Amino acid sequence: MNNQASGGSAPSAAEGAGRGNDWRRFLLLAFVGLPVTMTLAIAAYGFVVWFLQILFFGPPS
Numbered sequence: 001m002n003n004q005a006s007g008g009s010a011p012s013a014a015e016g017a018g019r020g021n022d023w024r025r026f027l028l029l030a031f032v033g034l035p036v037t038m039t040l041a042i043a044a045y046g047f048v049v050w051f052l053q054i055l056f057f058g059p060p061s
Contacts, residue, residue, distance in 0.1 A: 053059060
């Protein structure tokens with residue numbers, strides 16, 4: 001029976017190599033991308049609070 005006609009196919013060598021690339025991409029995002037993004041988001045929030053205190057609310061009392 002033809003695998004393409006039935007919709008099923010066995011993973012090829014190229015797809016197996018892609019899984020290692022997926023893990024590498026996941027680890028890069030998990031240990032580099034997300035910490036950098038969260039650090040920037042926290043810094044931006046701190047800047048907004050500081051800026052609002054200067055312009056509108058004054059220093060905390």
